[in-house]
Amino acid sequence: MRQTLFTLFVDRFMGRGAAAVTVPPLDGALKPNNDLEDLFNGIAAKAPDCIVDWQGVPIWSEGARLVSQSGVQTEFGSDITAIATSDCMIAVATLNEGLLLLDDHLAQITPNWSVPVKNVTALTFTAQNELWYCTGSETRAPDNWRRDFLEMNQLGHVGHANLATGHVRVIKSKLGYPAGLAPMPNGSIIFSEAWSSHLVEISPDGRTSRVVLDEIPGYPGRISPAQDSGYWLSIFAPRNPLIEFVLREPAYRKAMMREVAPEFWVAPNYFSGRLFNEPMQGGALKQMGILKPWAPTLSYGMVVRLDANCHPVRSFHSRAGGTRHGVTSTVEADGKLWMACRGGNEILSVDLGAEGIPA
Amino acid sequence: MKNPVIALHNVTKEFHGNPAVKNVSFELYSGEIHALLGENGAGKSTLTKMIAGVHEPTKGEVRYQDKTVNFSSPQDALENGIAMVFQETSLIPSLTVAQNLELGNEKFLSRLRGLYISAQQFLQSLSFEVDPTVQVSQLGAAQKQMVEIARAVRHNAKVIVFDEPTATLTPEEKYHFFKLVNRLKKEGVSIIFISHALEEALEISDRITILRDGEHVITDEVTAFDRNLIIQKMVGRNLTTELYGDEVRQARKARPAGKRVLSAQNLSMGSLVRNTSFSIFKGQVTGVFGLIGSGRTETFKIISGVVKRDVFHGGEVRLEGRPVRYRIPRPAILDGIVYVTEDRKVEGFFETKSIAENIYSGLIGADLNESAAISYAEMAALAKIWTERLNVKAIDNDSKMIELSGGNQQKVVLAKALVQRPKLIILDEPTRGVDVGAIAEIHAVINELADAGLPVVMISSYLPEILNLSDRILVSRLGRMVEEFSIADATEEKIMYAAVH
Numbered sequence: 001m002r003q004t005l006f007t008l009f010v011d012r013f014m015g016r017g018a019a020a021v022t023v024p025p026l027d028g029a030l031k032p033n034n035d036l037e038d039l040f041n042g043i044a045a046k047a048p049d050c051i052v053d054w055q056g057v058p059i060w061s062e063g064a065r066l067v068s069q070s071g072v073q074t075e076f077g078s079d080i081t082a083i084a085t086s087d088c089m090i091a092v093a094t095l096n097e098g099l100l101l102l103d104d105h106l107a108q109i110t111p112n113w114s115v116p117v118k119n120v121t122a123l124t125f126t127a128q129n130e131l132w133y134c135t136g137s138e139t140r141a142p143d144n145w146r147r148d149f150l151e152m153n154q155l156g157h158v159g160h161a162n163l164a165t166g167h168v169r170v171i172k173s174k175l176g177y178p179a180g181l182a183p184m185p186n187g188s189i190i191f192s193e194a195w196s197s198h199l200v201e202i203s204p205d206g207r208t209s210r211v212v213l214d215e216i217p218g219y220p221g222r223i224s225p226a227q228d229s230g231y232w233l234s235i236f237a238p239r240n241p242l243i244e245f246v247l248r249e250p251a252y253r254k255a256m257m258r259e260v261a262p263e264f265w266v267a268p269n270y271f272s273g274r275l276f277n278e279p280m281q282g283g284a285l286k287q288m289g290i291l292k293p294w295a296p297t298l299s300y301g302m303v304v305r306l307d308a309n310c311h312p313v314r315s316f317h318s319r320a321g322g323t324r325h326g327v328t329s330t331v332e333a334d335g336k337l338w339m340a341c342r343g344g345n346e347i348l349s350v351d352l353g354a355e356g357i358p359a
Numbered sequence: 360m361k362n363p364v365i366a367l368h369n370v371t372k373e374f375h376g377n378p379a380v381k382n383v384s385f386e387l388y389s390g391e392i393h394a395l396l397g398e399n400g401a402g403k404s405t406l407t408k409m410i411a412g413v414h415e416p417t418k419g420e421v422r423y424q425d426k427t428v429n430f431s432s433p434q435d436a437l438e439n440g441i442a443m444v445f446q447e448t449s450l451i452p453s454l455t456v457a458q459n460l461e462l463g464n465e466k467f468l469s470r471l472r473g474l475y476i477s478a479q480q481f482l483q484s485l486s487f488e489v490d491p492t493v494q495v496s497q498l499g500a501a502q503k504q505m506v507e508i509a510r511a512v513r514h515n516a517k518v519i520v521f522d523e524p525t526a527t528l529t530p531e532e533k534y535h536f537f538k539l540v541n542r543l544k545k546e547g548v549s550i551i552f553i554s555h556a557l558e559e560a561l562e563i564s565d566r567i568t569i570l571r572d573g574e575h576v577i578t579d580e581v582t583a584f585d586r587n588l589i590i591q592k593m594v595g596r597n598l599t600t601e602l603y604g605d606e607v608r609q610a611r612k613a614r615p616a617g618k619r620v621l622s623a624q625n626l627s628m629g630s631l632v633r634n635t636s637f638s639i640f641k642g643q644v645t646g647v648f649g650l651i652g653s654g655r656t657e658t659f660k661i662i663s664g665v666v667k668r669d670v671f672h673g674g675e676v677r678l679e680g681r682p683v684r685y686r687i688p689r690p691a692i693l694d695g696i697v698y699v700t701e702d703r704k705v706e707g708f709f710e711t712k713s714i715a716e717n718i719y720s721g722l723i724g725a726d727l728n729e730s731a732a733i734s735y736a737e738m739a740a741l742a743k744i745w746t747e748r749l750n751v752k753a754i755d756n757d758s759k760m761i762e763l764s765g766g767n768q769q770k771v772v773l774a775k776a777l778v779q780r781p782k783l784i785i786l787d788e789p790t791r792g793v794d795v796g797a798i799a800e801i802h803a804v805i806n807e808l809a810d811a812g813l814p815v816v817m818i819s820s821y822l823p824e825i826l827n828l829s830d831r832i833l834v835s836r837l838g839r840m841v842e843e844f845s846i847a848d849a850t851e852e853k854i855m856y857a858a859v860h
Contacts, residue, residue: 015672017682022624022675025636027843028616028831214680215622241625311618 021244024215029312036301036318042348048340050083053333060340074106081142084123093120111166121179129163134178146267171206180222192220212310222329229308232330237268238300270326271343272299291321299325364389364549370419379405383575392550394564402573403553407520411443412436440517444507452496486535520551555650557586594851613830613846617641620814625674631657633838644809646829647818654838655818659785663698664691692725695782707772710761715742721775745774766797785816822851834858
């Protein structure tokens with residue numbers, strides 16, 4: 001049915017359609033487990049964000065630094081927001097410097113971009129001279145994503161940069177915080193639209209697009225290809241009815257953003273439960289000292305294995321009360337799946353079984 | 360040793376030759392609270408209905424106060440001091456609460472004001488917050504239950520049978536109810552308490568009897584039981600038939616889930632379906648288990664447009680990503696959602712029409728008939744295909760439905776659904792009242808459908824059926840899907856535990 005002001009009003013009144021405070025269920029392949037929580041201790045890292053495979057070993061970003069297991073590789077002027085690697089190049093997006101290109105000795109080879117590229121949330125190389133990027137929001141930088149979320153912006157875009165010429169082209173715009181992308185075997189690009197909780201496939205020219213996975217019970221972030229076929233999807237925060245409800249109350253939302261410090265907002269986050277004066281605590285979460293199984297949570301850890309058709313087949317969870325929340329990025333390297341757990345300040349890894357899926 | 364108030368000696372009750380209760384002996388002492396537990400269809404209600412004069416035992420003897428009795432009706436039993444509070448309330452909806460309380464004792468001429476005053480005093484003495492002047496049709500389920508209980512108390516019954524009294528009560532009402540039950544006990548009233556809530560049984564009763572498949576399993580003091588033992592006794596089946604054998608189950612691997620076809624989010628309907636959320640995937644049999652009153656049937660009736668969800672904030676149903684809301688079943692059928700009812704006699708077929716006409720009616724309902732006018736040739740051809748495929752046994756396809764056995768009727772109902780070329784098929788109790796041979800054939804059809812890539816939902820109260828057919832099991836409790844199992848980690852005990860907690 002076509003959305004008109006009248007149908008919007010009726011939906012709001014009846015509590016249906018866009019006004020239904022509903023959240024997709026975590027069932028089927030997404031059935032909750034404690035598999036993230038049960039992993040062995042990982043490598044301590046301070047808010048790791050993006051993890052990629054660089055010459056066979058994982059490297060990740062910690063604030064403005066690029067780090068691997070052997071130590072700090074290089075440092076930039078401001079926080080890194082996305083990384084991508086090819087055989088001989090590494091692309092890094094930062095908060096202030098924009099999109100940078102480094103060669104295999106980590107020396108800058110950034111071309112002159114035809115348009116400045118900023119607020120990048122994800123990057124991926126397709127061919128030797130092709131780089132795709134996601135701009136989460138044209139107005140809010142990636143470190144301010146929670147404000148972008150509460151403003152319910154649809155100001156992101158997916159673009160394409162030619163590395164030889166420096167020519168940058170926006171392929172699809174007016175997106176709700178695209179936060180991850182990966183090339184598909186058929187030449188198309190798959191990207192996640194976090195605020196719409198779905199994955200979209202677009203053709204390289206951007207003319208055709210279709211939703212390949214919708215009703216994700218969280219906010220999907222970066223996507224990394226799995227070695228055999230399929231993808232790993234990081235879901236960096238959960239959807240819950242409380243947040244959906246806050247989104248339905250504009251006056252409350254605006255007052256909250258105006259008057260309350262960001263760490264106390266009722267909004268998804270990479271971590272929760274660290275501050276004693278958070279909005280949800282005590283009796284809302286615990287009963288007789290034990291966390292209620294249904295305790296609402298603003299943060300969650302979830303990594304989903306998708307098959308080649310983008311259907312979920314397996315998932316790893318860290319549930320309410322867990323610590324390994326806010327997994328923002330994954331990569332397969334060295335026979336293992338590596339995960340950057342931003343909320344848990346840890347790089348986690350798990351051995352991949354024979355079928356490319358951990359037991 | 361005290362003399363029992365009620366004693367049943369080797370009682371058997373058969374319905375059309377099928378025993379619902381087999382050779383059960385049962386004793387109830389005065390001033391005792393006796394909990395009667397068992398799965399759906401274990402024979403609890405039938406047993407108590409024999410005590411309360413609803414059914415007559417086929418074999419055996421019912422003794423009340425040391426005399427063999429044979430009550431002709433519940434009224435007869437009530438006059439003798441045995442009251443039963445039914446699962447389905449037996450109040451008259453168009454009369455007020457006070458009139459209902461007086462029912463059976465009414466004078467030739469009644470003065471309403473006096474009636475209301477005495478009813479008000481009486482209800483207050485029980486701490487029941489019910490307005491005696493309100494019509495019963497205006498009351499909620501819990502309040503109806505309270506009126507029903509009050510009526511039993513008012514008749515000064517010596518024995519009161521409560522059939523799942525607490526299912527519809529809120530915790531506070533439950534508290535009042537338990538206080539009332541304890542007070543009645545002190546006054547020397549004997550109480551039979553049927554419940555699915557095991558904690559309640561453990562908390563309130565003096566003795567517990569467990570029935571299974573119509574047979575007596577165990578009777579003992581409440582101290583001899585704990586929750587796990589009760590569950591084990593309730594489900595621990597020792598019939599290992601070909602159908603439900605363990606070997607069959609262990610050899611089976613779940614079919615992998617396909618694309619998500621249906622997703623229900625926060626679906627609500629009154630107090631029966633409460634904020635339920637779940638998904639259904641292609642190429643799988645999704646088994647839905649729940650006790651009676653857990654809202655499983657209602658949930659799927661909402662999806663197929665038989666009943667409507669709450670108008671305000673009733674949640675969402677998405678069929679292949681598209682939000683749908685059906686007010687009547689026909690658009691749902693046209694979209695490929697087919698619901699096969701659990702109550703086939705009432706909702707499933709036209710009983711005086713023939714097999715062929717019934718199957719053809721399904722085709723017409725889905726707009727799939729080839730000729731604009733009714734074509735007898737098409738009808739006969741269709742009936743031939745489907746009666747052969749499902750092995751419907753009848754003299755010919757012009758036999759009336761009413762002449763068929765339950766199993767054959769169910770096969771025709773299934774055929775009527777399958778001709779509609781479903782994209783999602785919901786089978787509600789597909790083998791209820793069906794003989795063993797037909798069960799095997801219906802199960803084979805269900806497996807065929809899932810193997811062909813269709814999403815199949817099978818609602819069943821019979822645990823072995825759920826375990827042997829489904830690839831994924833959802834458990835419903837109090838109007839909500841509370842647990843999901845894959846076939847690899849499901850056991851009868853785990854499912855039952857999820858369904859009662």
